[in-house]
Amino acid sequence: xxxxxxxxxxxxxxxxxxxxxxxxxxxxxxxxxxxxxxxxxxxxxxxxxxxxxxxxxxxxxxxxxxxxxxxxxxxxxxxxxxxxxxxxxxxxxxxxxxxxxxxxxxxxxxxxxxxxxxxxxxxxxxxxxxxxxxxxxxxxxxxxxxxxxxxxxxxxxxxxxxxxxxxxxxxxxxxxxxxxxxxxxxxxxxxxxxxxxxxxxxxxxxxxxxxxxxxxxxxxxxxxxxxxxxxxxxxxxxxxxxxxxxxxxxxxxxxxxxxxxxxxxxxxxxxxxx
Ligand code: ATR
Numbered sequence: 587x588x589x590x591x592x593x594x595x596x597x598x599x600x601x602x603x604x605x606x607x608x609x610x611x612x613x614x615x616x617x618x619x620x621x622x623x624x625x626x627x628x629x630x631x632x633x634x635x636x637x638x639x640x641x642x643x644x645x646x647x648x649x650x651x652x653x654x655x656x657x658x659x660x661x662x663x664x665x666x667x668x669x670x671x672x673x674x675x676x677x678x679x680x681x682x683x684x685x686x687x688x689x690x691x692x693x694x695x696x697x698x699x700x701x702x703x704x705x706x707x708x709x710x711x712x713x714x715x716x717x718x719x720x721x722x723x724x725x726x727x728x729x730x731x732x733x734x735x736x737x738x739x740x741x742x743x744x745x746x747x748x749x750x751x752x753x754x755x756x757x758x759x760x761x762x763x764x765x766x767x768x769x770x771x772x773x774x775x776x777x778x779x780x781x782x783x784x785x786x787x788x789x790x791x792x793x794x795x796x797x798x799x800x801x802x803x804x805x806x807x808x809x810x811x812x813x814x815x816x817x818x819x820x821x822x823x824x825x826x827x828x829x830x831x832x833x834x835x836x837x838x839x840x841x842x843x844x845x846x847x848x849x850x851x852x853x854x855x856x857x858x859x860x
Pocket of ligand 1 (some may be wrong): 715716717721738776778779784785786838
């Protein structure tokens with residue numbers, strides 16, 4: 587029998603997840619049907635439970651429901667708990683709802699495997715201290731960077747992360763002014779400025795020679811952050827399309843027990859950054 591999955595969000599029309607998972611299923615011979623569902627803003631839990639009742643086996647969760655997805659779970663993983671958010675649910679044995687967060691591991695896999703940038707021993711900087719950064723911290727720390735730093739417009743939110751993650755990863759945290767005089771091998775924009783088109787107050791010398799500048803948002807071309815990086819001489823810039831595809835591959839593996847190859851889907855979705 588065909589197993590049903592879906593991505594839930596609001597809005598959801600732009601989602602690439604149905605295309606990605608349908609291609610993964612075709613390539614691996616898995617019999618699944620994957621759709622996009624726009625849940626009402628005040629009806630996420632009801633939509634999830636109705637989908638499960640109609641035979642759904644799991645869902646991906648998009649904005650703005652990642653916190654609610656974590657809350658509805660009966661068994662979140664440690665990394666979902668620390669992120670305070672889930673982007674994937676799996677329904678098992680009656681009432682159990684497992685939750686995980688694959689955004690961070692998707693980011694790490696994209697940077698290391700697709701972009702060929704090992705994080706071990708590198709100085710890594712995350713810009714922003716919201717949910718996107720929370721989800722990325724443990725998977726990045728697992729690769730043993732020399733330094734993991736978080737800078738945020740509101741420094742206290744970055745300091746709060748240092749406190750929350752203290753048992754798992756030592757973080758350097760502060761406002762953008764504290765970056766003066768420091769340089770990093772990998773700089774990841776996890777703020778929402780990729781969508782709002784605002785520039786960030788990045789000091790000169792922030793990017794080390796040969797650095798990678800990574801924008802988590804995808805499909806927006808050269809965002810202000812990526813333009814700032816290029817203006818600072820950075821040759822390696824990337825947006826988050828690979829993160830999207832790699833987190834989907836992790837979800838597919840979790841649901842189906844089969845790891846799909848991501849290269850073909852990634853090539854299809856990649857748009858040159860201009
Ligand atoms: P997400 O869950 O996607 O991370 P979020 O929790 O709303 O979204 O966080 C957005 C992040 O972008 C925050 O770190 C925010 O900084 P503040 O904590 O100071 O609000 C950051 N951000 C948004 N607009 C920004 C701007 N114009 N300049 C700098 N940082 C910005």
